[in-house]
Amino acid sequence: QNYLVVNHPEMMKLYKNSAGKFPYLKQKDFERPTTFINRMHKEGKKADILLIDEAHLLLTRPDNYNRFTQENQLEELLKLARVVVLVFDEKQTLKFKSYWSKSLLNTIAAKYSVQTYHLKQQFRMHAGADIQCWIEEFCQKKILPMPQKQLFDFQFFDDAQNLYETLKEKNALYGLSRLVATYDYPYTLDGQDHFITEGRFHLRWDRSKPQEKLPWAERPDTIDEVGSVYTVQGFDLNYVGVILGPSVLYNASTDGLRLDPARYEDSAAFAGRGGLLEPEQAKERIMLNALNVLLTRAVRGLYIYAHDPALRARLMALQAKAVLT
Known part of the structure; x- marks a missing residue:
């Protein structure tokens, strides 16, 4: 049994x-x-x-x-x-x-006989150690230099629409390529469509379809939607585009990230704080965890766009410097 x-x-x-x-x-x-x-x-x-x-x-x-x-x-x-x-x-x-x-x-x-095994090797992302390290440090609010160019397609974009169009091209070639975003844009389960707008980019959040037999990541129509951490956690995708929303900001004093929980639209994530000793630290940990999930879904390539102009400029500068060298 x-x-x-x-x-x-x-x-x-x-x-x-x-x-x-x-x-x-x-x-x-x-x-x-x-x-x-x-x-x-x-x-x-x-x-x-x-x-x-x-x-x-x-x-x-x-x-x-x-x-x-x-x-x-x-x-x-x-x-x-x-x-x-x-x-x-x-x-x-x-x-x-x-x-x-x-x-x-x-x-x-302590109540049970427990054996613990630490799994240290990941099998999803066909990326070098430098890209894996970059993502890991980014999810700890640190920004490292741009990793070396390799078969795993790792890019920053200064235009969300360009990112989306590139992603659609990859989806046409390889399938299983999807766009996701941090939970920084209003979304309500009210049967209506809710949209993410970044400049000339305008696309709806994923539609809730619990009756669908296929999961969101595997449905062909979801290339026309933006997924959240709840639709892709646990899944492998070929190419992933990630929109870093308004809660993810650049911290010039540390040359790293600053998070703003007030701009994080997932109110359900922070519901029921009773019993938590340090709820503010827990909020930041949850936001970084969500970022970690979004940035580690891709097998072949990862594309990133940042809403915050300062963060976007910093990432694009890193990419430009890498191209020159």
Whole structure:
């Protein structure tokens, strides 16, 4: 009796679609955490092995929206399986209600026999170590010199429309190329289209279509939309264009980044701050985590445009200097 749970509706679509293609994978064995917890409690059963993907998305508090009434999803899942394997990345937590501190993890781990393995090699981005390092440092608010030119196509753009047109060309050639943005532009689940405008660039946010069988990243029509961190987390794409919105600013005094949580439009991310010792630091961590997710989706190439004129100028200057040398 083995199961996989993941607290991500788009990833669940992917798993269930994959399960339908192989005789030894059954769709019923893939569930969202709350559904699994409630069903196992009701049936009085216990799994043999439970694999938790994207475990950093598990809830750390009750949540009416997700119909989770217990205190902590990881603790509930540990009670319901003999062996639990969880894949966890502390740099991908995106909300207060799933905010994992090391002390919280250690408190839970102390109750069980735990083996920890640190995975240090990534297999998605076909990029050299210098590009990987640039992205990692950028997500720590540091700006390094432009990496060397290589097969992985890494570029900055001073015009969002040019970026989008380049991305569409890549999508026509290779497929699975999408545009995403930081959550800095108004978006409401009201059935209406909401748009991102940057100069002559004007394109709608992704439309919420929970009834679609294909996840957002795999639907051909989504080349005409801008995705968010919630539509691409966990997915591989060939080429990715990233719009850094108004919350991501240039800090001239440090030659790095400055974040403005007041301009971050994902209000749900900061809901429920109770119990957090340093909520302002947690806000910044969540924003940097979201940036990390967006910048690490691409296999073949990554394109970046910044809303902030000062940041845009700094990135373009780095690129121009690299071209000259």
